[in-house]
Amino acid sequence: MSGSVPLVERVRARLADTGAGTGPAAVAAAVRAETGGVASDLDVLAALRTLRQEFTGAGPLDALLRDPRTTDVLVTAPDAVWTDRGDGLRRAAVTFPDEAAVRRLAQRLALAAGRRLDDASPCVDGWLAEAGVRLHAVLPPVSAAGTAISLRVLQPAHHDLDTLRRSGTLDAHGEVLLRAVVAARLAMLIAGGTGAGKTTLMNALLGTVDPADRVVTVEDAEELRPRHPHVVRLVARPPNIEGAGGVPLRELVRQALRMRPDRLVVGEVRGAEVCDLLAALNTGHEGGACTVHANSVREIPARMRALAGLGGMSPSALDGQLAAAVQVVLQMRRTPAGRVLAEIGVLRRDDTGLHVDTAWSREGGAGPGHAALAELLGERGVRPPC
Template sequence: MSSLGDRLKAANAVAKDPAPEPSLAQQVVADSPAAQVESASVVPAAAPPAPAGKRIAEPAQTSLTERRAAVSATGNRFGELKTAVHTELLKQLGPQLYDADVPAEELATKVRATLKDALAGQDRPLSAADRNQITKEITDDILGYGPIEPYLSDPEVTEVMVNGPDKVFVERKGRLTQVDAHFDDDNHLRRIIDKIVSRIGRRVDESSPMVDARLPDGSRVNAVVPPLAIDGSALTIRKFSADPFTVDDLITFGSLSRRTADFLDACVRGKLNIVVSGSTGAGKTTTLNVLSSFIPMDERIVTIEDAAELQLHQDHVVRLESRPPNIEGKGEISIRDLVKNSLRMRPDRIIVGEVRDASALDMLQAMNTGHDGSICTVHSNGPRDTLARIETMVLMAGMDLPVRAIREQVASAIDLIVHQTRLRDGSRKITHVTEVERMEGDLVTLQDIFVYDHSLGFDEDGVSLGRLRSTGLRPKFLEKMLHANVRVDPIVFARDGV
C-alpha cells in the first residue's frame, strides 16, 4: 500500500494536469440542439435507491405539451444544417429565385441541383431519409409555402388556418382538424406571409398589420401580424380549385337540385339582377362562379373584387381589383370607385365579388340604369336580412336618403336572392331562392320559390337529409325574362319537384 505522501503527490499531479480542451468540432456537436436533447434524454440523473420494503413510484405520465415539445425538438435537430444550406442556396442562385421571368419548372430544377451540391458539401453525415427530409423542407420554403405546402396541394383540404408558428389547422369536408405541422418560429411564418403578399404588390408590417391577398391559383389569403395578433402571426388561406366547381358538381354535393339549377340558368340568361347571400364560408363565391358560367359567351363581363378569385371561362372578361392605400395612406382604389368606373366600360354584366360598404348604392344605381343581369354577393343570415344589410350599406354612402326611397331602389333593382347556408354537418346548401317582388306600404315583399326542407333531420352520422323543394309559387319576373327571349317550363315550379 502506498504511503500518505505518495497519495498526496498523485492528487497534486492530477490537479495540475486537467482534462484536455475539446476541439472546435467537438464543441459544435456538444452545443447543437440535437446533442442537448440527446444528453438530456439519454443521461438522466441517477435516482437514489429505494428503502427496503418500499415500492418504487412509477414516473408521472408526460403531458401533451411536453410530448409536443419533444417532437418539435426532434424535428428541428437539423435546424443549423438547414440554415447553412439555405444560406448557401441563396448565395448561389441569388436574384433568380425572385425573377418572375424564370419559368417555374426551370427554377425548380436549378434549386434542386444547387441544393444537392450544397448538401454534399456539408461535413455532417446524413442518412438517405434525413437527406430527403431536409431537401423537401428547404424546397418547400424556397419554391412553395413551407410547412403548409403539402396541405395546399391536398385536393381534400379546403382551408388552411395558421394560429401562430406551432398551431396549424385544416378543413376537410367541412370539419376542422389540427395537423402535425409547425414553423420554426414566428419569423419563419412571417417570411412565408411576406412571400405571398409581395407577389401582388401588397405589404404587411407593424404599421399595416392586416392584409388581404391571393395565391396564383386564386386562393384567398388573409394575414394578421403582431401587435394585432397576440400569439404570433395568423394566416388563413381559403383554397380554390384550379378546376372550379361546375353546376353538376354542386348537384352531386347536394347543394342544389337539378330543377333549381335549370331555373337559375334561365334567370341568368334572362338578365335578372341576382344577389347571392350567406354567412362567411357558406360557399357564396363558388355559387357566384357557377351562376357566372351561365352568362352567354357573346357578352362583355366586368368583374370587381377585393382579391381576384372568380374564375370565368368566357372570352370577353375584364377583371378589376381594388387597391389598398400605400404606406403614406394614399392611392386607395375602393370597390365603389371601380363600380363607378365600370359603368364607362360598356359592360353587359357587372359582377361584384362582395358588396360590403357604400358601393351598394352604386351597385343599385347600375342595376337600375340598364345594366340588367348584374350579380353580387352580400353577407347576411337570410333573404330578409339581405335587404336590411343593403339598406344599411346604402346609408353608409352618406347621401341622407329616406329609408322608403332606398327600399324602392332595392325593390326595383334586385329580382332574385339566392341564399346559401353552411349546415351543422359542414355541408353547404342553397336554402332559399327568393323573388324580390315590390313595395307594399313601407315594406319590400318577398316570395320564396325554392326552400330547403329541414324536416327530414339528420342520419346517424349527423349528415343532413334535407332537400331543396319547390314551394309551388310562380315568380312574377317571368314576364321580364320573356323580354330576353327566355322561357321557363312550368313543371319547374311543381310542388312535387325536388
C-alpha cells in the first residue's frame, strides 16, 4: 500500500481543488487524470479502496465497529489500534499509513458529529448518531504522542435480565433481587468504572418496568434505549462554536420534571445535576435511577458529596438528600471473564454519616444489609426473595 500513498495524496488534492465530490466516478476520473490515463485497474482499485476509507464512515476502523462484540475502539498511534470485545483490550491488525491519516479521520468524524477539531480546538467529544458511536479525540500537541481517537460503541438494548443471567453477568439470585427492586419502585444508583456495563444493566432494568409507566431519560450522550413502550429521551447539547445554544444536563433534569415522569432516569451524573436529581427523587418520583463512576459501593457517598459540592450542596445536606432519595446501589465490575454485577447495597444513615451495607454480593451471597433490603421490599408490597 505504501507505493500507492503518493497517488492517493495527489488524487485527494485534485478532488479538493476541483470540488468534484468523492463519489466513485469522480475518484476514478481523478485517478486516471493523475496517472495520465495509464494506471492499471489494480492501481485504480487500490486508490479507490483507500480513498473510500478516507471519505466514508470510520475508514479502516469500520470493520472493527461493525463487529457486534465490540464495545470500544481506541487509536493511540498509526500502528496502534486497540479494541475491546468485552474481555479487555486487544491490539488489532488495522493500521494507518501515517499520523496525518489519523488526524484526518479524527477531524472528519468530528465534523460528522457537528463539532470542531483543529489547532484552536484540539479536543472534541461528540456523538455519531447514525453509527451509534460516541467519539472523543485529541490532537497534538495536547496529545503528545499523536492524534488519539476513542470510540465507544452503543450496543443495541437487546440484553434483558434473562440474557444477562445466561451470559454470566448476573447469577440467578441476583436477577431475582433486581426484579424485586424494580417492582418495588426503589430508587437505584448503578456504580462502576468505565466500560463496566452500567448502561447495559440500566437498559435491562428499564425493560422490566411496568409498561404503563412513563420513563423519561436524561443523558449527555444518547446511550439509553430500553425496550419499553413509553420512553422519552432527552439529550444534552453542548454550545456551538460561538458558545451559544447549549442545553446542559442540569436544565434537562428540570425540564423532565415537567413531563410527568413515572420514572426519571439520568444516564450518568457527573456534576451539579445531582442536586436536581435528588430533589426530584425526594418529591414523589419513585423508582428513579442514575449511574455514577465509582470503584466500589463504599466509595459512593464520597463520590456523590464531591459532585453535589459542584452544585453548592454541603456534605451533610447531600447525605440527607441521598439517604432519603435512593434506597439501593448496584456495583458493576469488569473481570477477566467479562462484566458482572458484583454487589447490591442498601444506603443507611446514622450519627456517623452515610454508609452502604452489602445486601448481596456475587462472591459472598447475603450480607449485613440483606434484612434491610427485605424490609424495604416488604414495605412496598413486594415479597422479598429468600
